[in-house]
Amino acid sequence: MSDYSQHIVSRIKNTDKSAIREILKVAQNPEIISLAGGLPAPETFPTKILSSLCQEAIDSYGDIILQYGITEGFLPFRRALVPLLQKRGFFVDTDLEIAADNVCISSGAQGAIDAAAKVLLDEGDIVAVESPTYLGSIKTFKSYGADFISIPMDDHGIIPQELENILKNHKVKVIYLIPTFQNPTGRTLSLKRRKEVAKIVKKYQALIIEDDPYFELRYTGENIVPIKTLAPENVIYIGSLSKVFSPGVRLGYYIAPAILADLMTSVRQGVDVHANSLSQAIAARYIISGKLEKQLKKTLKLYRSKLAVLLGSLDEHFPKNFHHSKPEGGMFVWVEGPEGFDSKKLYLDAIQKKVAFVPGTPFFTDASQGLNTFRLNFTTLTEEKIKLGISRIAELL
Amino acid sequence: MSDYSQHIVSRIKNTDKSAIREILKVAQNPEIISLAGGLPAPETFPTKILSSLCQEAIDSYGDIILQYGITEGFLPFRRALVPLLQKRGFFVDTDLEIAADNVCISSGAQGAIDAAAKVLLDEGDIVAVESPTYLGSIKTFKSYGADFISIPMDDHGIIPQELENILKNHKVKVIYLIPTFQNPTGRTLSLKRRKEVAKIVKKYQALIIEDDPYFELRYTGENIVPIKTLAPENVIYIGSLSKVFSPGVRLGYYIAPAILADLMTSVRQGVDVHANSLSQAIAARYIISGKLEKQLKKTLKLYRSKLAVLLGSLDEHFPKNFHHSKPEGGMFVWVEGPEGFDSKKLYLDAIQKKVAFVPGTPFFTDASQGLNTFRLNFTTLTEEKIKLGISRIAELL
Numbered sequence: 084m085s086d087y088s089q090h091i092v093s094r095i096k097n098t099d100k101s102a103i104r105e106i107l108k109v110a111q112n113p114e115i116i117s118l119a120g121g122l123p124a125p126e127t128f129p130t131k132i133l134s135s136l137c138q139e140a141i142d143s144y145g146d147i148i149l150q151y152g153i154t155e156g157f158l159p160f161r162r163a164l165v166p167l168l169q170k171r172g173f174f175v176d177t178d179l180e181i182a183a184d185n186v187c188i189s190s191g192a193q194g195a196i197d198a199a200a201k202v203l204l205d206e207g208d209i210v211a212v213e214s215p216t217y218l219g220s221i222k223t224f225k226s227y228g229a230d231f232i233s234i235p236m237d238d239h240g241i242i243p244q245e246l247e248n249i250l251k252n253h254k255v256k257v258i259y260l261i262p263t264f265q266n267p268t269g270r271t272l273s274l275k276r277r278k279e280v281a282k283i284v285k286k287y288q289a290l291i292i293e294d295d296p297y298f299e300l301r302y303t304g305e306n307i308v309p310i311k312t313l314a315p316e317n318v319i320y321i322g323s324l325s326k327v328f329s330p331g332v333r334l335g336y337y338i339a340p341a342i343l344a345d346l347m348t349s350v351r352q353g354v355d356v357h358a359n360s361l362s363q364a365i366a367a368r369y370i371i372s373g374k375l376e377k378q379l380k381k382t383l384k385l386y387r388s389k390l391a392v393l394l395g396s397l398d399e400h401f402p403k404n405f406h407h408s409k410p411e412g413g414m415f416v417w418v419e420g421p422e423g424f425d426s427k428k429l430y431l432d433a434i435q436k437k438v439a440f441v442p443g444t445p446f447f448t449d450a451s452q453g454l455n456t457f458r459l460n461f462t463t464l465t466e467e468k469i470k471l472g473i474s475r476i477a478e479l480l
Numbered sequence: 481m482s483d484y485s486q487h488i489v490s491r492i493k494n495t496d497k498s499a500i501r502e503i504l505k506v507a508q509n510p511e512i513i514s515l516a517g518g519l520p521a522p523e524t525f526p527t528k529i530l531s532s533l534c535q536e537a538i539d540s541y542g543d544i545i546l547q548y549g550i551t552e553g554f555l556p557f558r559r560a561l562v563p564l565l566q567k568r569g570f571f572v573d574t575d576l577e578i579a580a581d582n583v584c585i586s587s588g589a590q591g592a593i594d595a596a597a598k599v600l601l602d603e604g605d606i607v608a609v610e611s612p613t614y615l616g617s618i619k620t621f622k623s624y625g626a627d628f629i630s631i632p633m634d635d636h637g638i639i640p641q642e643l644e645n646i647l648k649n650h651k652v653k654v655i656y657l658i659p660t661f662q663n664p665t666g667r668t669l670s671l672k673r674r675k676e677v678a679k680i681v682k683k684y685q686a687l688i689i690e691d692d693p694y695f696e697l698r699y700t701g702e703n704i705v706p707i708k709t710l711a712p713e714n715v716i717y718i719g720s721l722s723k724v725f726s727p728g729v730r731l732g733y734y735i736a737p738a739i740l741a742d743l744m745t746s747v748r749q750g751v752d753v754h755a756n757s758l759s760q761a762i763a764a765r766y767i768i769s770g771k772l773e774k775q776l777k778k779t780l781k782l783y784r785s786k787l788a789v790l791l792g793s794l795d796e797h798f799p800k801n802f803h804h805s806k807p808e809g810g811m812f813v814w815v816e817g818p819e820g821f822d823s824k825k826l827y828l829d830a831i832q833k834k835v836a837f838v839p840g841t842p843f844f845t846d847a848s849q850g851l852n853t854f855r856l857n858f859t860t861l862t863e864e865k866i867k868l869g870i871s872r873i874a875e876l877l
Contacts, residue, residue: 220750360729
């Protein structure tokens with residue numbers, strides 16, 4: 084038997100190999116200055132205290148952290164997340180136990196996106212997405228057969244009137260947004276627009292998946308409340324510990340309207356039963372001990388400085404007809420060249436000069452868009468390398 | 481917004497709350513002797529050495545175990561699994577690196593079942609399953625809209641001729657089997673029948689998902705090779721560390737024909753990106769240090785004795801018109817009463833007597849079947865409690 088075409092479903096056959104993966108493979112060459120990645124800096128991980136956190140977890144919770152757990156998540160971890168979420172405007176004046184019951188744990192934010200998609204998307208359903216948007220989620224939505232419609236953006240995120248037009252004229256099943264320090268653009272939806280978006284989704288009984296992995300990575304400016312706090316019944320809110328603790332432990336969380344949270348739990352019983360309990364217990368100790376907060380301060384300092392260097396280098400070296408986003412946090416900066424500029428060609432030239440980035444096209448659901456754009460990441464590079472990398476790209480422009 | 485019915489897909493709306501979950505909730509009452517569960521005994525977990533395994537993992541692999549990893553799994557862990565799999569007849573005379581490349585890691589065996597289902601199942605597709613079978617997988621298959629057809633079994637597993645008739649008369653997309661110490665029956669498909677099944681699936685170009693989480697839990701008798709070794713191109717083989725290491729860490733693995741393995745990796749990028757690396761690294765150290773093998777010997781001794789007590793008690797106390805399976809391993813024994821016997825009624829009476837088990841009906845895809853059957857588990861109970869529990873049930877019969 085060598086032909087499996089009768090067995091493989093059509094919605095999967097059409098899944099391409101990720102273009103970005105191929106780029107990241109090239110960029111792994113240690114000789115190349117890679118602004119292409121999207122990884123947190125390893126020095127932000129609690130590597131040195133990990134085994135003592137592990138022992139603390141066993142001392143606190145016992146062997147239950149190695150046993151099957153409930154799909155909703157390990158309760159001490161869910162409790163530990165509540166104060167973090169209260170800082171974002173959730174669960175104000177809510178009893179801790181009730182709040183913890185409303186936070187569910189998934190295998191990374193990706194696990195929550197998958198569960199939401201599984202509950203909400205049938206073949207041919209339409210997902211409205213920021214244009215450009217995060218590829219991992221596009222992949223998830225496609226795996227359920229979804230189609231896409233793009234919501235136009237500017238420097239302040241999606242344009243609410245454009246969203247309203249889309250909802251008026253199309254049967255949109257769900258809206259997928261990364262309102263804060265978006266991947267790939269680094270853009271943040273302003274508070275004014277969040278309020279407008281909340282009003283619009285209420286009016287149209289529309290549902291948002293709000294993907295918010297970068298909330299805590301704010302280096303300057305003031306926090307902006309999640310859309311979920313402005314339209315609680317219309318939003319599935321998804322967070323992650325990947326950027327502030329460790330991506331390798333695969334821990335995400337979500338707050339959803341009760342009916343949807345129940346269904347997401349139900350489908351997750353068939354997907355992974357539950358997120359790994361050992362990591363949940365270690366994360367709980369990391370938060371409760373105050374060590375995550377302490378590390379986060381160091382992480383913000385580290386990234387603040389790197390982002391400043393990147394933005395400074397762009398201002399200094401890039402031609403004036405190249406526009407770049409000016410994020411106050413997150414992991415990415417987005418560059419838009421003039422019409423006719425070809426970022427794929429630039430990429431090939433840049434590789435010759437031992438510097439890499441991600442051309443923008445793959446981030447658009449319509450592959451004809453974004454040829455003049457590219458994404459830059461700064462989290463794992465030294466400031467020297469950032470400067471050098473940007474000046475090398477600038478020489479090519 | 482309070483009505484989400486326009487948003488929720490129909491294949492999910494129809495998912496019932498798991499009947500077994502409700503039963504297990506009742507059985508959690510510490511006053512009740514619960515033969516209803518399906519958990520490994522916590523004393524088989526490496527709780528005491530866990531933080532030292534964690535430190536060993538950091539010393540051996542560094543902070544890479546906290547970073548994003550590849551979807552296929554953490555290579556040292558995949559390498560560590562190879563010798564275990566060679567004992568089952570896989571990768572004989574295969575280079576270690578090539579063998580490791582062919583083992584992929586998932587978030588529990590459930591994660592592999594979900595990935596296989598996602599690649600293979602569209603709404604209305606037919607899955608042929610043992611009757612009765614494992615509920616978690618049924619849940620997964622249903623979440624992709626699958627329908628079911630039951631393969632009749634006897635004490636030696638599915639009847640090959642029945643499988644052939646089904647393949648001849650129906651368009652079966654995939655066959656789902658747990659050939660060794662099956663959940664819920666404890667039955668094992670004989671080698672003779674495995675060979676017949678291998679021949680049949682080759683003849684009909686049919687595809688099997690072979691779910692094999694209990695392989696190592698053999699207390700007496702000789703190992704029987706997986707069907708995968710007899711029909712490599714027709715089988716996706718799935719294993720688990722849940723029964724021999726820890727279910728809480730959610731580690732499973734799979735070996736699939738290359739085309740299907742690639743697609744499973746691709747869909748898993750959208751489901752959870754990868755299984756948690758920290759646990760993979762700890763598991764690798766647990767295996768490589770020889771400590772898993774040492775613990776497994778103790779585990780087998782513990783369970784061997786408990787199973788013998790359970791089977792002895794059934795022989796001693798149960799009426800002669802009740803038939804039970806005689807497994808040589810695994811975690812479950814299956815009881816079949818005479819026609820007209822109602823295990824749901826018995827369950828309600830048993831709860832009054834402070835003893836619990838799982839009535840058989842939920843394990844059948846056709847809910848009208850199995851009323852005269854029930855499942856017993858023995859792994860977490862003391863031998864005294866097993867005896868007492870069985871004698872209490874016997875009094876009710």
